[in-house]
Amino acid sequence: MTHSEYDEYRPPEPPRRRRGGRGAGPGGKGKRRRDLTESGGDGSREMAMVEDVEFESYYGRPVVKAPPWETPIGIYLFVGGLAGASGLLQAGAALTGNTELRRSARLVAIAAVGVGTPALVIDLGRPERFLHMMRVFKVSSPMSLGTWILSSYASGAAMTAANEVDRLTGERLPFGPLRPLLRLAEGPSAVLQGVMGAPLAAYTAVLLGDTAVPTWNAARHGLPFVFVSSASLAAGGMAMALTSQKNAGPARLLAAAGVIGDIVGMHFTKSRMHPLESEPLEEGTPGKLLTWAERLAVAGGIGTLLARRSRTVAVASGLALAGASALTRFGVLHAGHESVKDPRRVMIPQKDRLEKRRAAGITDDSITTGW
Amino acid sequence: MGLLSGPEENPAADSGWGHDHARKGFFTDTSICIGCKACEVACKEWNRNPQDGDLKILGSSYDNTGSLGANTWRHVAFVEQKKDRIEEARESGRKLVSLGMPTIGPRSGAAAPGGRAGEDFTGVDTTPPDTPEFRWLMSSDVCKHCTHAGCLDVCPTGALFRTEFGTVVVQSDICNGCGTCVGGCPFGVIERRDDGTVSPKEDRGRVQQEVPNKGTANKCTLCYDRLVEGEEPACAKTCPTTSIKFGDRSDMVEQAHERVAQLHAQGMTEARLYGANPEDGVGGTGSVFLLLDEPEVYGLPPDPQVPTADLPHMYRTAAVAMGGMLVATALAFLGGRR
Ligand code: SF4
Ligand code: SF4
Numbered sequence: 001m002t003h004s005e006y007d008e009y010r011p012p013e014p015p016r017r018r019r020g021g022r023g024a025g026p027g028g029k030g031k032r033r034r035d036l037t038e039s040g041g042d043g044s045r046e047m048a049m050v051e052d053v054e055f056e057s058y059y060g061r062p063v064v065k066a067p068p069w070e071t072p073i074g075i076y077l078f079v080g081g082l083a084g085a086s087g088l089l090q091a092g093a094a095l096t097g098n099t100e101l102r103r104s105a106r107l108v109a110i111a112a113v114g115v116g117t118p119a120l121v122i123d124l125g126r127p128e129r130f131l132h133m134m135r136v137f138k139v140s141s142p143m144s145l146g147t148w149i150l151s152s153y154a155s156g157a158a159m160t161a162a163n164e165v166d167r168l169t170g171e172r173l174p175f176g177p178l179r180p181l182l183r184l185a186e187g188p189s190a191v192l193q194g195v196m197g198a199p200l201a202a203y204t205a206v207l208l209g210d211t212a213v214p215t216w217n218a219a220r221h222g223l224p225f226v227f228v229s230s231a232s233l234a235a236g237g238m239a240m241a242l243t244s245q246k247n248a249g250p251a252r253l254l255a256a257a258g259v260i261g262d263i264v265g266m267h268f269t270k271s272r273m274h275p276l277e278s279e280p281l282e283e284g285t286p287g288k289l290l291t292w293a294e295r296l297a298v299a300g301g302i303g304t305l306l307a308r309r310s311r312t313v314a315v316a317s318g319l320a321l322a323g324a325s326a327l328t329r330f331g332v333l334h335a336g337h338e339s340v341k342d343p344r345r346v347m348i349p350q351k352d353r354l355e356k357r358r359a360a361g362i363t364d365d366s367i368t369t370g371w
Numbered sequence: 372m373g374l375l376s377g378p379e380e381n382p383a384a385d386s387g388w389g390h391d392h393a394r395k396g397f398f399t400d401t402s403i404c405i406g407c408k409a410c411e412v413a414c415k416e417w418n419r420n421p422q423d424g425d426l427k428i429l430g431s432s433y434d435n436t437g438s439l440g441a442n443t444w445r446h447v448a449f450v451e452q453k454k455d456r457i458e459e460a461r462e463s464g465r466k467l468v469s470l471g472m473p474t475i476g477p478r479s480g481a482a483a484p485g486g487r488a489g490e491d492f493t494g495v496d497t498t499p500p501d502t503p504e505f506r507w508l509m510s511s512d513v514c515k516h517c518t519h520a521g522c523l524d525v526c527p528t529g530a531l532f533r534t535e536f537g538t539v540v541v542q543s544d545i546c547n548g549c550g551t552c553v554g555g556c557p558f559g560v561i562e563r564r565d566d567g568t569v570s571p572k573e574d575r576g577r578v579q580q581e582v583p584n585k586g587t588a589n590k591c592t593l594c595y596d597r598l599v600e601g602e603e604p605a606c607a608k609t610c611p612t613t614s615i616k617f618g619d620r621s622d623m624v625e626q627a628h629e630r631v632a633q634l635h636a637q638g639m640t641e642a643r644l645y646g647a648n649p650e651d652g653v654g655g656t657g658s659v660f661l662l663l664d665e666p667e668v669y670g671l672p673p674d675p676q677v678p679t680a681d682l683p684h685m686y687r688t689a690a691v692a693m694g695g696m697l698v699a700t701a702l703a704f705l706g707g708r709r
Contacts, residue, residue, distance in 0.1 A: 057667060057670065058431075058448060058450070058667070058669060058670025059429075059431040059434075059670075061437070061438055061670055062438070062559060063558075063559050063670060063671075063672050064554075064556070064557060064558070064559040064672070065440075065553050065554070065556070065559045065561075066553070066554060067550040067551060067554035068553060068563050068565070069550060085696070085700075088696065088700040089700065092701070092703070092704040095704070123549075124547050124548050124549050124550075124586075125546075125547065125549070125550065125563050125564075125565070125585070125586030125587055125588075126546070126547045126548045126586045127547075129528075129545075129546075129547035129548075130547060132530070132545055132546075132547045133527050133528055133547065133549070135528055135529050135545070136527070136528065136529040138526075138529070140375065140524040140525065140682060141524065141525045141526060141527045141551065142525065142682075142685075143525060143526075143527035143549060144527035144528075146527075147527060198696045198697055201693075201696065202689040202692050202693045202696070203689065205692070206682075206685045206686065206689050207551075209678075209681075209685050210525060210555070210678045210682055210685060211554030212554060212555065212556060212557040212558075212559075212675070212678055216554070220681065220685050220688070221688060222688075224685075224688050224691075224692035224693075225688075225692045225695070228692045228693060228695065228696040229696075231696070232696060232699060232700075236703075249703075249706075249707030250700075250703040250704045250707030251703075251707070253702070253703035253706050253707045254699060254700055257699040257702070257703065258699075261695070261699070340559075343670070346672055347667045347672065350672055350673045350674035350675070351667070351673050351674065354673055358470065364648070364650050365648070365650040365651055365652070366467075366470075366648065366651060366674065367645055367646055367652060367653070367656075367666070367673075367674065367675060368467060368643050368644070368645050368662070368665070368666055368673065369467065369643060369644045369647055369648050370464060370465075370466075370468035370469075370470065370631070370635075370640075370643050370644075371468060371631065371632070371644075
């Protein structure tokens with residue numbers, strides 16, 4: 001029998017990885033599995049190939065996957081909301097004969113759609129197949145509904161904006177004989193843009209809620225409120241910045257309402273979530289983004305109260321509000337991505353709800369069965 | 372159109388297939404899996420799936436595949452367990468039985484014929500792995516081909532569809548890679564195949580691999596191309612232990628029930644089924660599993676719910692929010708005319 005130096009070799013035991021304490025919510029039973037190498041020190045038994053593993057997961061690997069939605073989608077969430085609420089503002093301004101506000105809102109809307117649509121397309125794995133979205137109209141798919149909402153909104157917004165720009169440039173755009181038609185279409189387009197405005201602002205919340213990503217899915221009870229509020233404060237803010245104080249009254253009020261809705265909505269949303277699901281909204285980078293979103297929203301909200309007197313304040317708080325909305329969207333987007341990284345955020349809330357149902361006497365709906 | 376949740380007898384017929392085709396499915400009996408990974412290889416070869424990752428040792432027992440994804444449609448999980456953990460599994464399994472329908476066989480471990488719970492191998496040096504002293508759990512995971520498939524429900528292009536076999540398949544020439552399905556799957560199965568799956572550095576000196584269907588979502592098709600020819604899926608065909616069984620889904624479920632009863636009769640109360648319950652959060656899965664511990668040990672979610680089951684409620688919430696937005700705008704204009 002030959003001996004080599006490796007016969008004596010046992011790898012040094014690394015310090016045990018513990019992930020217990022963090023976020024020990026109601027279900028944070030930090031059950032630790034005893035290590036396989038603890039017994040059989042003579043090396044004659046089976047030696048574990050792996051070190052201590054949390055039993056709530058498979059080597060700490062993610063259980064669900066987050067959609068590959070990166071920065072362009074964050075931008076889209078922001079500008080989509082901005083466009084949506086601007087659609088309502090322009091409709092209201094048109095109805096009340098507030099020409100200046102109407103123009104601002106329409107220009108913001110077309111700029112937002114102009115940024116948002118390409119952002120949406122770029123993020124596709126196969127951008128050249130964007131139009132495949134138009135093959136079907138599928139109620140069970142918020143993405144499908146959203147595509148139809150966006151495209152009808154965008155066609156309305158393009159018409160109203162074309163009219164505004166045409167008037168702004170003293171009818172110098174080369175529309176020729178089509179100009180009367182363009183004017184004729186303005187009213188119906190404004191209606192279309194107005195009608196599609198709220199759905200455009202709200203559907204993205206359903207899009208995120210309708211996933212298995214724990215933080216998004218758990219936020220589904222409140223996220224629509226956050227998103228429409230965030231849209232309102234952004235659109236109100238931008239319109240307020242671009243409109244003279246005299247005509248910006250409705251924009252200021254909408255922005256102020258949005259700030260209140262945004263802050264209340266976010267707290268309501270979190271209150272309905274398992275601690276492990278809401279944590280990503282409060283910790284790390286997404287947590288920071290959302291904290292700053294709230295600060296900017298409050299600052300901008302206070303600004304709306306003073307913006308009547310000073311255009312500078314109006315512009316500054318308008319930008320603060322737009323920034324708040326963008327940060328909110330990026331914060332929520334990244335919190336979702338963060339939440340899939342730790343399998344406990346999937347496993348423990350699920351085990352808890354299963355336990356709760358069992359405790360309530362519902363024992364027939366588990367995916368795991370003993371018979 | 373199919374239902375969003377709840378038991379559903381025939382998802383294919385409800386999706387518009389006019390005829391009565393038997394729903395096909397897998398029964399993966401992990402109690403006889405030997406971890407040879409032949410299924411992984413057969414799947415890769417038949418479906419021409421490109422390399423996944425960097426061919427690194429992952430430090431997770433014999434599992435260096437990692438997880439299911441765009442390029443990995445069968446994934447063999449390896450878990451190492453010691454006696455105390457096995458006992459816990461046995462106990463949790465026993466509890467499950469008492470929750471359900473206690474019908475078949477003696478369930479108590481040591482008392483059962485061939486029962487192994489009472490055996491004591493302490494002090495014996497040549498302990499074989501598959502005893503209560505130590506065990507490997509091996510399980511070949513795959514797309515569940517859910518009755519209520521989240522991926523399919525949320526796909527905006529119609530690329531994902533329900534086949535005549537009741538399975539869920541992506542049409543790679545339709546998919547535009549929007550990625551919605553990735554978030555829709557409660558099991559983390561489907562994934563978008565990105566160009567970056569093969570790292571260029573590791574690739575040096577090797578033949579550059581052809582990556583088909585870049586940028587589209589990919590997952591197990593239950594070998595749709597083989598099924599239409601009357602063949603069985605590559606993984607089931609190759610599995611040397613019949614751990615992966617393929618057939619009519621109803622037969623698979625029946626076999627699963629029989630097998631779990633058999634194991635319980637032998638005292639292996641740790642055995643349990645995963646996906647055989649039509650009342651569960653996805654309406655039962657097309658791929659049924661027999662597990663020897665709690666699902667989370669294998670990286671399977673313990674209470675998956677198809678997100679679309681709650682979609683009507685989400686639409687209602689959104690409608691309320693939109694109403695609030697309209698009212699706020701109207702009030703802003705009423706109050707803002709000062
Ligand atoms: S397991 Fe996931 S990918 Fe497979 S059918 Fe169900 S939802 Fe779709
Ligand atoms: S990535 Fe492809 S299969 Fe998945 S939802 Fe989008 S279009 Fe459908």
